[in-house]
Amino acid sequence: MNIILLGPPGAGKGTQAARLVDHYKMRQLSTGDMLRAAVKAGTPVGLQAKAVMERGELVSDEIVSALIDAELEAMPPEQGAIFDGYPRTKPQAASLEQILARHGRKLDHVIELEVNEDALVDRITGRYTCANCGTGYHDRYHQPKVAGVCDKCGSTEFKRRPDDNEETVRMRMQEYRAKTAPILPVYEERGIVSRVDGMASIGDVADALDAILK
Ligand code: AMP
Numbered sequence: 001m002n003i004i005l006l007g008p009p010g011a012g013k014g015t016q017a018a019r020l021v022d023h024y025k026m027r028q029l030s031t032g033d034m035l036r037a038a039v040k041a042g043t044p045v046g047l048q049a050k051a052v053m054e055r056g057e058l059v060s061d062e063i064v065s066a067l068i069d070a071e072l073e074a075m076p077p078e079q080g081a082i083f084d085g086y087p088r089t090k091p092q093a094a095s096l097e098q099i100l101a102r103h104g105r106k107l108d109h110v111i112e113l114e115v116n117e118d119a120l121v122d123r124i125t126g127r128y129t130c131a132n133c134g135t136g137y138h139d140r141y142h143q144p145k146v147a148g149v150c151d152k153c154g155s156t157e158f159k160r161r162p163d164d165n166e167e168t169v170r171m172r173m174q175e176y177r178a179k180t181a182p183i184l185p186v187y188e189e190r191g192i193v194s195r196v197d198g199m200a201s202i203g204d205v206a207d208a209l210d211a212i213l214k
Contacts, residue, residue: 001024001026001080001108001109001213002080002081002083002100002105002106002107002108003026003080003081003082003083003107003108003109003110003111003213004083004086004087004107004109004110004111004187005017005082005083005084005085005111005113006110006111006112006113006180006183006184007112007113007114007115007176007198008115008117008120008172008173008176008177008180009120009124009169009172009173009176010115010120010121010123010124010127010169011113011114011115011120011198012113012115012198012202012205013030013084013085013113014028014030014032014033014084014136015136015202016113016202016205016206016209017030017082017084019202019206020082020209020213021082023210024080024213025079025080026079026080026081026082027071027075027079027080027081027082028082028084029068029071029072029081029082029083029084029086030084030085030086031059031064031067031068031084031085031086031088032084032085033084034064034067034071035049035053035059035063035064035067036053036161039053045063045067048060048063049063053162053163054162054163054168055168055171056163056167056168056169056170056171056172056175057171057175058088058089058175058179061089061091061092061095064086064088064092065092065095065096065099068083068086068095068096068099069099069102072099072100072103072105073103077103077104077105081105083096087180087183088175088176088179088180088183089179089180089183090179090182090183092183093183093186107187107192108192109192109193109194109212109213110184110187110192110193110194111193111194111195111196111209111212112184112193112194112195112196113196113198113205114195114196114197114198114199115198115199116199117173119199120169120173121166121169121170122140123138123141124164124169125164125165125166125169126138126139126140126141127139127160127161127164128158128159128160129158129159129160130150130152130153130155130157130158131155131157131158131159132150132153132155132157133150133152133153133155135150135151135152135153137158194212196208196209196212
């Protein structure tokens with residue numbers, strides 16, 4: 001099974017992808033995570049991407065498609081892939097078709113998480129993660145049970161993404177509306193698009209995804 005999770009920043013793509021990984025042993029392919037790792041490691045890709053990401057703009061199509069191709073190359077062919085944050089433009093969607101064909105895969109579902117943009121700014125500007133295990137938290141909606149200690153691994157180190165501020169979030173949303181939403185019609189013509197209410201609780205969104213994937 002190969003699926004694309006689509007939706008503006010903060011829609012819950014990463015949260016839901018992590019659950020699908022646990023539940024279905026699929027692999028999450030998040031170009032955002034790959035780019036952040038490249039920035040942290042100071043690779044040539046990271047050096048090129050850093051400023052673009054801080055502005056909330058899109059990194060070049062060639063870079064992200066090459067990242068996805070390399071990840072798929074390294075995966076067992078029978079393991080399902082969740083594309084999280086990719087494709088984000090029409091050229092990326094075209095590249096994905098070629099990459100999938102080359103790896104003998106086909107796209108089963110494109111799932112769009114629908115959300116209210118003002119609520120998203122509130123969601124995103126409060127979010128942070130455990131620096132050790134990546135578990136997600138929120139200043140207002142989901143604090144660790146013991147203040148300052150990760151529920152899952154006990155770490156006391158947390159981090160916030162540098163692009164999770166209001167100005168950058170608004171830019172990222174604008175990029176989504178202008179460049180990413182227009183990739184949907186092609187998938188709609190193929191009858192593989194489903195829409196899920198991304199403002200529902202994490203559990204309800206997960207149930208809706210299960211119903212689509214079953
Ligand atoms: P994300 O973690 O998906 O919100 O991505 C964070 C940032 O990484 C985005 O705002 C872009 O600057 C960059 N990025 C991630 N995925 C892509 C992609 N598929 N195409 C272009 N830029 C991307």
